[in-house]
Amino acid sequence: MIAALGDNIVCGLGFSSEEVYASVKKGIGGVKRYEGTFGLPDPFMASLIADEALDSAFADLGRGAAGDYTKFEKAIILSASKAIAQAGIDASHKRVLFILSTTKGNVDLLEHENYDRQKVTLWHSAGLLAGWFGNTNEPVVVSNACISGLCAQITAQRMIESGSYDAVVVVGCDMLSKFVISGFHSFKALSDTECRPFDALRTGLNLGEAAATIVYSASDNVAGGCAKMLCGAICNDANHISGPSRTAEGLNNALQAVLQVRPADKIAFVNAHGTATLYNDEMESIALSRSGLSSVPVNSLKAIFGHTLGAAGILETIISTMSLKKRKVLGSRGFERSGVSCEVNISAEERDITDDTKSCFIKMMSGFGGSNAAIIMEVGQ
Amino acid sequence: MIKIAAYTRITNRSVVLNGEKIFTAKGENSLNLTELYRNRGIDYPKFFKMDNLAKSGFLGAELALRTLGLDTVTPKKGTAVIFMNSSSSLDDDIAYQQTIKSGENYFPSPSVFVYTLANIVTGEVAIRNKIMGESSFYIFEKFSANNMQSIIEQAFTNTSLDMVVCGWVEYLQGEMDVLVMAVQRDVVRGDEFNTLNINKLYDIK
Numbered sequence: 001m002i003a004a005l006g007d008n009i010v011c012g013l014g015f016s017s018e019e020v021y022a023s024v025k026k027g028i029g030g031v032k033r034y035e036g037t038f039g040l041p042d043p044f045m046a047s048l049i050a051d052e053a054l055d056s057a058f059a060d061l062g063r064g065a066a067g068d069y070t071k072f073e074k075a076i077i078l079s080a081s082k083a084i085a086q087a088g089i090d091a092s093h094k095r096v097l098f099i100l101s102t103t104k105g106n107v108d109l110l111e112h113e114n115y116d117r118q119k120v121t122l123w124h125s126a127g128l129l130a131g132w133f134g135n136t137n138e139p140v141v142v143s144n145a146c147i148s149g150l151c152a153q154i155t156a157q158r159m160i161e162s163g164s165y166d167a168v169v170v171v172g173c174d175m176l177s178k179f180v181i182s183g184f185h186s187f188k189a190l191s192d193t194e195c196r197p198f199d200a201l202r203t204g205l206n207l208g209e210a211a212a213t214i215v216y217s218a219s220d221n222v223a224g225g226c227a228k229m230l231c232g233a234i235c236n237d238a239n240h241i242s243g244p245s246r247t248a249e250g251l252n253n254a255l256q257a258v259l260q261v262r263p264a265d266k267i268a269f270v271n272a273h274g275t276a277t278l279y280n281d282e283m284e285s286i287a288l289s290r291s292g293l294s295s296v297p298v299n300s301l302k303a304i305f306g307h308t309l310g311a312a313g314i315l316e317t318i319i320s321t322m323s324l325k326k327r328k329v330l331g332s333r334g335f336e337r338s339g340v341s342c343e344v345n346i347s348a349e350e351r352d353i354t355d356d357t358k359s360c361f362i363k364m365m366s367g368f369g370g371s372n373a374a375i376i377m378e379v380g381q
Numbered sequence: 382m383i384k385i386a387a388y389t390r391i392t393n394r395s396v397v398l399n400g401e402k403i404f405t406a407k408g409e410n411s412l413n414l415t416e417l418y419r420n421r422g423i424d425y426p427k428f429f430k431m432d433n434l435a436k437s438g439f440l441g442a443e444l445a446l447r448t449l450g451l452d453t454v455t456p457k458k459g460t461a462v463i464f465m466n467s468s469s470s471l472d473d474d475i476a477y478q479q480t481i482k483s484g485e486n487y488f489p490s491p492s493v494f495v496y497t498l499a500n501i502v503t504g505e506v507a508i509r510n511k512i513m514g515e516s517s518f519y520i521f522e523k524f525s526a527n528n529m530q531s532i533i534e535q536a537f538t539n540t541s542l543d544m545v546v547c548g549w550v551e552y553l554q555g556e557m558d559v560l561v562m563a564v565q566r567d568v569v570r571g572d573e574f575n576t577l578n579i580n581k582l583y584d585i586k
Contacts (some may be wrong), residue, residue, distance in 0.1 A: 007572055031530045041484070041487060079388045085455055086416065103498060104474075104497070105469075107497075110474060110475065110478040111406075113530075120468065120471065120474075121467065121471070121520075121522075122469050122520045123467060123477060123520050123521055123522040124522075126520075127522070131403065136523065137484075138525075138528070140519060140528075141469075141519060141520035141521070142518070142519060142520075143469055143498070143499045143500060143518050143519070143520055144500045144516070144517055145501075146501050147499045151517055155517075155519075155532075155535075158535035158538065159535070161538070162531075162535050162538065163533070164531065179474075179477070179478065179481065179497075182481045182487075182489040182494075183477065183489060183491075183494035183497065184408075184494075185489065186491045186494055187491045187494065187495075188487040204412070210387050232450055233515075233539075234514075234515040234516065234517060235458075235513060235515065236462070236503070236504065236507040236512060236513055236514065236515070236516040237507075237513070238456065238508050238510075238512055238513050239508065240508070241495060241501050241504045241505065241508070242491070246443055246579070249513065250513065253458065253513065257541075319520070343504045349437060354537070357559070368495060368498050368500075368501065369498060369500040369501050369503060369505070369516060370502030370508065371504065371516050378513075
C-alpha cells in the first residue's frame with residue numbers, strides 16, 4: 001500500500017488538478033475539432049494544450065526559457081513541479097525516484113532533418129526531468145502503450161514497498177503530433193465527432209494531450225484523508241497485438257487479482273478505459289461481467305480529455321480519486337444508450353455515492369500489445 | 382532462490398544459447414535475423430510481419446524457451462514477459478516517419494505504426510507462448526544488471542509468478558544487443574539470478 005501525497009494535471013482544461021476537476025464538473029470538455037493542424041491532410045477531434053498558455057506557465061516557474069524546451073519537456077516539468085510542491089517532499093533526495101510514463105515522448109522531433117537523436121530517446125527526457133529537480137538517481141521509463149500510466153504506478157508501489165525508495169514521483173505524458181495522429185487514423189480508430197464511450201453509436205476514440213503527476217510515498221505515518229493505492233495487476237491476453245481479447249481474458253484476470261484485496265461490495269465505481277472504440281468497450285463490458293462487477297457504477301472520462309496515452313492512467317486516477325473523496329461518480333460524457341453486449345452500470349449523469357462502506361474505486365486500462373492493467377485506490381473515512 | 386534457467390545472447394556477430402555458440406554472422410556482415418530463424422527450423426509465419434525489435438526479442442525468447450521444453454499451447458498465468466532497452470522503438474519510429482513525410486508520400490500504415498510501441502515485442506512473445514501474466518517494457522540509458530535484477534526481483538514479489546522471460550532487447554538500425562533470460566523460482570538448474578551472473582551473460586560477445 002502506498003499513499004498519494006500530491007498530484008497535478010496539465011491539460012487543455014487547466015494546469016492544476018482542482019482547476020481541471022472544476023471544468024469537468026461544469027460540463028466543459030476539452031475535445032475540439034482541428035483542421036490543418038500538424039500538417040495533417042484530414043481534420044481531427046482532439047484535446048490539445050495551447051502552446052502560449054503552457055509557455056507562460058512554464059516561464060512562471062522562473063527557471064528556464066520556454067524556447068529551450070520542447071512542449072513535452074515543458075509539460076512534464078510543469079506538472080511534476082506543481083505536484084512536488086503540493087506533496088512537500090525534497091525531490092532531490094537520494095531516497096526519491098522519478099518514473100516517467102510515456103509512449104512516444106519527443107517523437108515529433110523526427111520530422112526535422114537534423115534532429116538530435118539523444119533528445120528523442122525516452123531515457124533522455126526522464127533524465128532531464130529528474131535533473132531539473134536535482135535528483136541524481138537513474139529515472140525509470142515505463143513504455144507499455146496505453147496502460148503505461150497504471151504500470152508506472154504499479155512500479156512505484158514495488159519500488160517503495162521493496163524499501164528501495166521512500167517516495168516516487170510518477171509523471172505521465174504524451175503530446176500529439178502528425179506521427180501519433182496519423183498512426184491512430186491509419187488504424188481507423190479515430191472518431192470524427194466527440195467520442196461516445198460504451199454508447200450504441202460510438203465510432204472510435206479522440207486523442208488528447210496531457211501531463212499528469214502523482215507523488216507516492218510509503219503509507220505509514222500519512223494523514224488519514226490521503227488516497228492509497230492498495231495494489232495493481234498487469235495481465236496479457238496472449239491473443240493479438242492490436243486487438244483486445246474477445247473473451248476479455250487479460251482484463252478479467254487483472255480485475256480478479258485486484259479484487260483479492262477488497263471485495264466487489266467495497267467498490268464505489270470502476271473508471272473504465274472506455275476509449276469508445278467498438279472492440280475496447282465491448283471487451284470491457286465482458287470483463288466487468290466476468291468479474292462480477294456488472295452492477296457497480298462505471299464511468300469513462302475519454303469524451304472530456306480524449307485518450308491521453310501515457311498520461312491517461314495517471315490523469316484518470318487523479319480525477320477519480322478527487323471524485324471518490326467528494327463521494328461522486330462522475331458522469332460519462334457522450335453516453336446515451338448502451339452499445340455493449342454485457343450489462344454495464346453507466347450513466348451520462350453524475351451520481352452520488354451514498355453507501356459509506358464503499359471506500360474504493362478500480363481504474364482499468366487495456367492497450368496494444370495485448371496488455372491490460374487494473375489498480376485499486378482507497379480513500380479512508 | 383531465483384535462477385536463470387535458460388538464456389540467449391544475440392549480438393551483431395553471433396548467437397549464444399545456454400553457453401553454446403549456435404550461429405555466427407557471415408564474413409563482415411551483421412547477423413541476419415531471418416537466416417537465424419531459418420537455420421533453427423522455427424515455424425512461426427507471424428515472424429515475417431514483425432519489425433526488427435520484435436524479431437530480436439522473439440528469437441531470443443524462442444530459442445531459450447524451447448530448450449526448457451515449454452509448450453506454446455497451455456495458458457501460462459504465472460509467467461511474465463519483461464523487457465528493457467535504450468532506444469525504445471526508434472528503429473521502427475524512423476521507418477514510420479518515412480511514410481508520413483509529405484503530401485505526395487503520405488501513406489501511413491497500421492502494420493508499421495503498431496510497432497512504434499516498444500512493448501509490442503513483449504506482446505509477440507506472450508502470444509507465441511500463451512503467456513498471460515504481466516507484460517512490461519522499461520527504458521534505461523544503458524544496460525545495467527542492477528536495474529535488471531531490481532525490476533525483475535520486484536516483479537517476483539507477486540507470489541503467483543513462477544517464471545519471468547526477461548532481458549535487454551535493443552535493435553537500432555542494424556545494431557542488435559539482445560540478452561533474453563528465462564528466470565524461474567524454485568528450479569534446480571541454472572545459475573543464481575544476480576548481477577554477477579547477469580553481467581557474465583551480457584559480456585558474452
